[in-house]
Amino acid sequence: MATPTTHTTSSVGQAPHPKSFPPFESHTFASQLVWLTITFVILYVLMSKAALPRIGGILEERRGRIEGDLAAAERLKSESDAALAAYEKALSEARARAQAIANETRDKMAAEAETRRKALEADLNTKLASAEQQIATKRTAAMANVQGIAEQAASAIVERLIGMVPSQADVSAAVSGVLKH
């Protein structure tokens, strides 16, 4: 690229160096190129075989780890959500079942009590009716007895008072008249 610069050796103190512009001194090119090749090839090999795979591996591993952790967290969260939902469902089901059982029991008890009450009532009614009937018969019997006793007593009293036995029909009529009052 640059021809060897043949400067007129300027006299600024530096006798051993012919004054020229160092980047264009072509006699140094070969050494620079050789060493650039050697060092750059070594650098390239070290980078491509050792350093870059290692750093890439570290980054990849970290990314995998973070993604794995995030996925695990996500999975655990969904699991806990599902567990919570299941728990709430079970709770509401149990509550509904308890409600149903309570209702059923209450209804059954009420129905039972109702039937028992009705049976008792009927029983009492029949007993009452029979008792009333009994009372009525007893009373008519008693009333019949009362009339007979009254008639006997009346005829006995009349006999004592007047010395003669009144007729059965008169006594009967008189007693009936009194009893009617």
Add this chain to the structure above:
Amino acid sequence: MADPIHQFEIIKLFPIAKIGGQQIDFTNSALYMVIAVAGISAFLLGSTRGRAMVPGRMQSMAEISYEFVAGTLRSSAGSEGMKFFPLVFSLFMFITTVNMIGIIPYTFTVTSHIIVTVALALLVFVTVVAYGIYKNGFKFLKLFVPSGIPIYILPLVTLIEVMSFLSRPISHSVRLFANMLAGHITLKVFGGFVTMLSGFGLVGWLGATLPLALTVALTSLELLVAFLQAYVFTILTCIYINDAIHPGH
């Protein structure tokens, strides 16, 4: 005043061999290349030795470098371009490191020599052309024939495309070389002002504060340039690789 060019001189440390009439020496440039490669390897391999799930500072830096270059390459050349990742990563780390080392006073900047940047640019150029032809065959030439251009100006556009393609390695290498060279010369000139002015007694000492402040400011600017030029070289490499993979515009 100190010679601002002196810092770019290639100093022979010891001779190695003579190949085909060319003397091969171990020079200061070679020494800094070796230092850079050793430093990069020690940094990347040493910091990741633990393969820590939670990275420390050094491992974090290694991972950031990896992801930075990988992101740059993937965004401009797609996932298919990732097969060139070792090359692009090596280029980025090498250029960044030698540029950064060059900021340190008394060191040598490998990329301030055009032969080095030309070699790196030609490496990219040859890789792009070789892979483009290997991958696309004759269709690689579509790179020079943009679609949707009226037929009467197509020859002109194609000529321009060919010329711009061929000038790529030149601009690719000269940009890096010139930035490094100019920055270091500027730093040296302002540094030279400081020493020169301080030779004039008290007034000189006071006057030297201005170039000293400028030197400090320029050093931080050069840090930015050192990184930025390495990044520019890398992203242009990624764009050229993208052309090799997808030659149709």
